[in-house]
Amino acid sequence: MKWIIVLALVGAALADSEEFVTVTFDDGVNVNNILTYRETLYNRRNTNGCPAGATFYVNHEYTNYQLVNELYNNGFEIALHSISHQTPQTYWQEATYDDLVKELADQRVQMSHFANIPFEALSGVRIPFLQLGGNTSFQIIKDYGLTYDCSWPTISYTNPGLWPYTLDYASIQDCPVRPCPTASIPGVWVQPMVSWSDLNAFPCAFVDACIFIPDRDDADAWYRFIVANFERHYLNNRAPFGFYVHEWYISANPAVKQAFVRFLDLINNLNDVFMVRFYHHEPSV
Numbered sequence: 001m002k003w004i005i006v007l008a009l010v011g012a013a014l015a016d017s018e019e020f021v022t023v024t025f026d027d028g029v030n031v032n033n034i035l036t037y038r039e040t041l042y043n044r045r046n047t048n049g050c051p052a053g054a055t056f057y058v059n060h061e062y063t064n065y066q067l068v069n070e071l072y073n074n075g076f077e078i079a080l081h082s083i084s085h086q087t088p089q090t091y092w093q094e095a096t097y098d099d100l101v102k103e104l105a106d107q108r109v110q111m112s113h114f115a116n117i118p119f120e121a122l123s124g125v126r127i128p129f130l131q132l133g134g135n136t137s138f139q140i141i142k143d144y145g146l147t148y149d150c151s152w153p154t155i156s157y158t159n160p161g162l163w164p165y166t167l168d169y170a171s172i173q174d175c176p177v178r179p180c181p182t183a184s185i186p187g188v189w190v191q192p193m194v195s196w197s198d199l200n201a202f203p204c205a206f207v208d209a210c211i212f213i214p215d216r217d218d219a220d221a222w223y224r225f226i227v228a229n230f231e232r233h234y235l236n237n238r239a240p241f242g243f244y245v246h247e248w249y250i251s252a253n254p255a256v257k258q259a260f261v262r263f264l265d266l267i268n269n270l271n272d273v274f275m276v277r278f279y280h281h282e283p284s285v
């Protein structure tokens, strides 16, 4: 028997009591960035004793599949971020259904094989550059038995934050990077990327894309910046709080890394906050 838990299903029922934190890293996994992952993420636990989760959106280029396997075996979620991750960005905007089947559905087969991860465990999608292409990638999620997308930022629904939802009804979410899906595609989950607010209240979907930021050498100021964004969720409707970042930003800025670790230490000690994967696959017995 298979048990599949989608964060949002649990989260929606517990909106008043629990705060989920979703940490994600994008792009190739290799000998350069695995050190940061080992150092900052491994062996963390939530206060209920369960391992703390994080999600990796992995593309093929510069990926060492042995290290992807290591991440998976340490309890982290691996999700799809395309085979080619190619430029220009307009490729993703204009990609046909067949193009995206090759980039995503085929990547699932490839990833499962080379990283030795159960096929069913690979269930989420993040499109490169967050460049959606209308209905197409969401239709592929449905047609190929995937579960969710996490490529769609919201800048309108940040305070209070937007909860994950399905496309059973056509979405009313704002569309910062056009075109977004307008179809109803039942069963497909949208994990919206609820934007942070930078120091001048400009939105940023990725932490490394925030413009008005604390001094990159000031770990205390960075910690306060992270916590201020967290509290917009935690002290409000408790929509999941995303920490979406690329590894280079953490390793290039030791003070940011220090603040990141301090923040994870904080939430791993709060009884009502859980650092989780989006998707959890329980293997058949």
Ligand SMILES: *[C@@H]1O[C@H](CO)[C@@H](O)[C@H](O)[C@H]1NC(C)=O
Pocket (backbone or CB within 6 Å): 133, 134, 135, 179, 181, 182, 183, 184
């Ligand atoms: C998406 O699907 C809706 C509903 O079927 C349709 O009206 C719309 O034109 C589609 N969008 C694109 C870009 O094909």
Ligand SMILES: [Zn+2]
Pocket (backbone or CB within 6 Å): 026, 027, 081, 085, 128, 129
């Ligand atoms: Zn990427």
